[in-house]
Amino acid sequence: xxxxxxxxxxxxxxxxxxxxxxxxxxxxxxxxxxxxxxxxxxxxxxxxxxxxxxxxxxxxxxxxxxxxxxxxxxxxxxxxxxxxxxxxxxxxxxxxxxxxxxxxxxxxxxxxxxxxxxxxxxxxxxxxxxxxxxxxxxxxxxxxxxxxxxxxxxxxxxxxxxxxxxxxxxxxxxxxxxxxxxxxxxxxxxxxxxxxxxxxxxxxxxxxxxxxxxxxxxxxxxxxxxxxxxxxxxxxxxxxxxxxxxxxxxxxxxxxxxxxxxxxxxxxxxxxxxxxxxxxxxxxxxxxxxxxxxxxxxxxxxxxxxxxxxxxxxxxxxxxxxxxxxxxxxxxxxxxxxxxxxxxxxxxxxxxxxxxxxxxxxxxxxxxxxxxxxxxxxxxxxxxxxxxxxxxxxxxxxxxxxxxxxxxxxxxxxxxxxxxxxxxxxxxxxxxxxxxxx
Numbered sequence: 001x002x003x004x005x006x007x008x009x010x011x012x013x014x015x016x017x018x019x020x021x022x023x024x025x026x027x028x029x030x031x032x033x034x035x036x037x038x039x040x041x042x043x044x045x046x047x048x049x050x051x052x053x054x055x056x057x058x059x060x061x062x063x064x065x066x067x068x069x070x071x072x073x074x075x076x077x078x079x080x081x082x083x084x085x086x087x088x089x090x091x092x093x094x095x096x097x098x099x100x101x102x103x104x105x106x107x108x109x110x111x112x113x114x115x116x117x118x119x120x121x122x123x124x125x126x127x128x129x130x131x132x133x134x135x136x137x138x139x140x141x142x143x144x145x146x147x148x149x150x151x152x153x154x155x156x157x158x159x160x161x162x163x164x165x166x167x168x169x170x171x172x173x174x175x176x177x178x179x180x181x182x183x184x185x186x187x188x189x190x191x192x193x194x195x196x197x198x199x200x201x202x203x204x205x206x207x208x209x210x211x212x213x214x215x216x217x218x219x220x221x222x223x224x225x226x227x228x229x230x231x232x233x234x235x236x237x238x239x240x241x242x243x244x245x246x247x248x249x250x251x252x253x254x255x256x257x258x259x260x261x262x263x264x265x266x267x268x269x270x271x272x273x274x275x276x277x278x279x280x281x282x283x284x285x286x287x288x289x290x291x292x293x294x295x296x297x298x299x300x301x302x303x304x305x306x307x308x309x310x311x312x313x314x315x316x317x318x319x320x321x322x323x324x325x326x327x328x329x330x331x332x333x334x335x336x337x338x339x340x341x342x343x344x345x346x347x348x349x350x351x352x353x354x355x356x357x358x359x360x361x362x363x364x365x366x367x368x369x370x371x372x373x374x375x376x377x378x379x380x381x382x383x384x385x386x387x388x389x390x391x392x393x394x395x396x397x398x399x400x401x402x403x404x405x406x407x408x409x410x411x412x413x414x415x416x417x418x419x420x421x422x423x424x425x426x427x428x429x430x431x432x433x434x435x436x437x438x
Contacts, residue, residue: 038108041100045104049096052093056089057085057086060088061085064076064080064084068080078136079133079134079137082133084137090129091126097119098119117175117176125168128164128167132160135161154238158206201256201258202240202241205239205242208258208261208262218243218260220235220237223268223269224267225266230253231247233245233246233247241257242254242255242256243257272387274383276385276386277386277392278382279395280379281396281400283380284376285341285375286375286412286414286415287371287376289340289413290339292338293337301338307346307347307350310346311343315338318337321335340410340411344406344410344412345368347410348378349364352399355395355398357384357395357398358384358395362383363381363383364382365380367381380399384396
């Protein structure tokens with residue numbers, strides 16, 4: 001090994017001395033001959049590096065292009081996309097420069113060691129670039145598989161990148177200082193407070209990214225709502241420090257990753273996976289319009305499809321009960337009775353159970369909420385058979401269009417605040433009443 005190094009040193013000295021003496025013979029002044037010699041050798045080296053890199057890069061590109069076209073493996077396509085041949089081709093010019101430094105700078109030996117150190121640092125970046133190109137290609141291949149579609153692959157890639165950069169930093173530290181990696185971590189320990197402050201978001205994001213991934217809290221494509229940050233849309237990207245959300249108005253909201261574990265948010269994935277989206281909306285009935293239904297009026301209500309059978313069955317049950325308790329039916333308040341509100345509620349229940357856009361295997365309920373000064377709310381709590389926004393809104397509108405239009409058929413009134421026309425109508429009626437009393 002020593003003999004090989006000695007022979008290389010002699011050959012390098014020979015090349016440098018040869019060009020130097022040629023310059024002297026050509027009449028170049030000795031005071032500048034060394035500088036001219038370095039300039040010429042450096043120019044030749046740059047030319048050789050360009051030629052070698054061009055040839056090797058194109059050769060590797062041709063090889064990997066043939067592999068990509070002849071093979072069914074998408075991995076080779078992604079290697080080309082992520083410039084693997086380009087980074088791999090850097091090895092040849094690197095080796096050429098590394099071995100040429102003693103030749104080019106033979107007249108300036110003090111520069112050889114620093115330049116050699118710079119090349120070692122460059123080698124670290126080159127190796128990391130080659131490895132990361134392979135890792136990115138593997139990540140791109142995994143993204144195409146259904147099992148990884150919703151996984152935060154960018155977050156995993158950021159973690160791998162951080163690990164390799166840490167190894168790179170340790171290697172560069174050892175190269176520059178000549179110390180062991182243990183000394184690097186000792187120095188890091190002394191500066192830990194400053195480093196924690198500088199990389200606070202990255203560290204918190206790293207921990208949060210692991211927790212989010214491990215607990216499957218958020219996936220790519222999930223619809224999340226985070227009012228604090230104005231986020232209401234689909235998750236586009238999850239990386240080490242940020243989560244990108246595309247809102248439904250097509251704006252982009254960026255959320256720090258660590259807020260997904262420090263703050264509360266709503267994930268609509270469960271709704272999307274179930275295949276049904278909830279409708280929870282009320283029709284508010286004016287309480288003064290609710291009344292009992294007498295036997296003569298039942299004939300009219302029996303003509304309404306959907307409650308005919310209910311009225312017939314319920315009538316027998318009510319009649320039997322009233323006979324048992326001896327209810328005086330001359331007063332409607334005595335005994336049990338039908339109400340127009342109860343019939344309307346039953347009609348809604350029948351209508352929802354027969355609507356093609358409503359799921360019957362999920363909660364389907366029509367309930368009466370607590371009355372207030374604004375009327376008596378009749379709430380529909382059902383699920384549609386789709387989670388698509390436009391279809392959901394269409395089904396909900398279709399249901400309420402019909403049910404609101406059906407209210408007058410049950411002699412009910414929908415409560416709403418009085419508008420100008422209502423006030424004018426009341427005033428006009430009062431004026432007519434006053435005139436009639438005169």
